Amino acid sequence: MEFLELPKRTTGNRTYGLTSVIDLGTPLEELKSILNDYSSMIDIAKMGFGSAYVTPNLKEKIELYKRYNIHPYFGGTLFEKCYHQNKIPEYLMSLQDLGIDYIEVSNGTLNIPLQERLDLIAQIKKDFCVIAEVGSKDSNKEMAISQWKDEIKQFLEAGCQYVITEGRDSGTAGIYEKNGNVKGNLISELIKDIDSKKIIFEAPTPKHQMYFIKEVGANVNVGNVKLTDVLVLEAQRCGLRSETFYLEDSECKLPL
Template sequence: MDYLDLPQRTSGERTYGLTSIIDLGTSIGELTHILEDYSSFIDIAKIGIGSAYVTPILQKKIDLYKQFGIKPYCGGTLFEKCYYQNKLPQYLRSLTDLGIEWVEVSNGTIDIPLHERLKLISEIKQDFHVIAEVGSKDSGDNLTVFEWVNEMKQLLDAGSEYVITEGRDSGTSGIYEDNGQIKSNLIHQLVEEVDYMKIIFEAPTPKQQMYFINLLGANVNVGNVKISEVLVLETQRCGLRSETFFVEEQGCKLPL
């Protein structure tokens, strides 16, 4: 069908308007069926938490994502585990062997000082594309707005191609209160200070996704999307859900 006037979506190998899904154990058979139908809606696939380390036939899963033009990478928890155990060289070599070209640098579980993360990014970017995450998985560990903005800017300047706002797969930390409420004042400040096309907002629930679509438009970057809900998200982006009925390509940038 092609007769409605809808927000113009980016397509092909997108640089913004990204949908990043979280894979927490999708079987190869199920994944194959999903990608056959919906791969055009997915840009990035995070093998969530540290599950890549124990995923059976991981190579087959990585190859399948790449076959459909989707960029796979491992969750930041695995990066942090390797950093904590001084195993980052082995970790990076294993990514190369798997054909993974993207690395997440995060500090959601352990405190890796900003200067250390910047140093790591400057080194890792020589061989990989880097995504850096800002924020903690501990809902009681709150950065100030200045710290959020400062970290994002420095991480991008160091060579990160995107910065991710921590939200967990539950949407209860980082840019969210522990009850899932969005920290709207923080979000508005971030998009005023940082190029939001370089921010991937973790938004695991439809309610959270709709907030960002209404605020920033159909082509906002959204992460931690459940793989079973990519069609719902694309429907929301196109203004085909009541809550996003009046969405525009660029969004309204007004308080919601």
């Protein structure tokens, strides 16, 4: 069906309007079925937290994602575990052996100094597409809006392709209050001063996703999307749900 006037979505090898899913152990055969139908709606696949290290059929899963032109990568917690045990060189070698070309540099669990993260990005950006994450997984840790802006800008200037705003898979930390509400003032300030095409907003529930679609536009970059919610998200982006019903091309705030 192609007779409705809907917000124009980016397609193909997108550089924005990204949907980044979180894979928390989807069995290989089930994943094949999901990607057979919905792969065109997915751009990036994160194997959540450190789960990639114990994922059965890891190589096959990576190859499956790549077959559908989806970029697989491992969660930032695995990066932090390797950093904590001084195993970053081994980690990088493993990624290359597996054919992974995306890497997340985060400090959601550890307090890794900003300069150390920037130095590491400078070293690895020639071999990987680097995604940095800003924000803590600890809901009791608060960052000033100015610090959010400063870190995001420094990561982009250092050569990161994208920066993720921490939200956890629960939507209760980072850019969210403990009760799951979005920190609206923070988001408003971020998209005012920074190119939102370079930010991936972690939004693990349809409610969170609708917020960013309405605030940023149909082609907002959204992360931590459950594989089972991919179709729901795409329908929301296209104004095909009550909460985004009146979203029109003129309201797609990211210029095409």
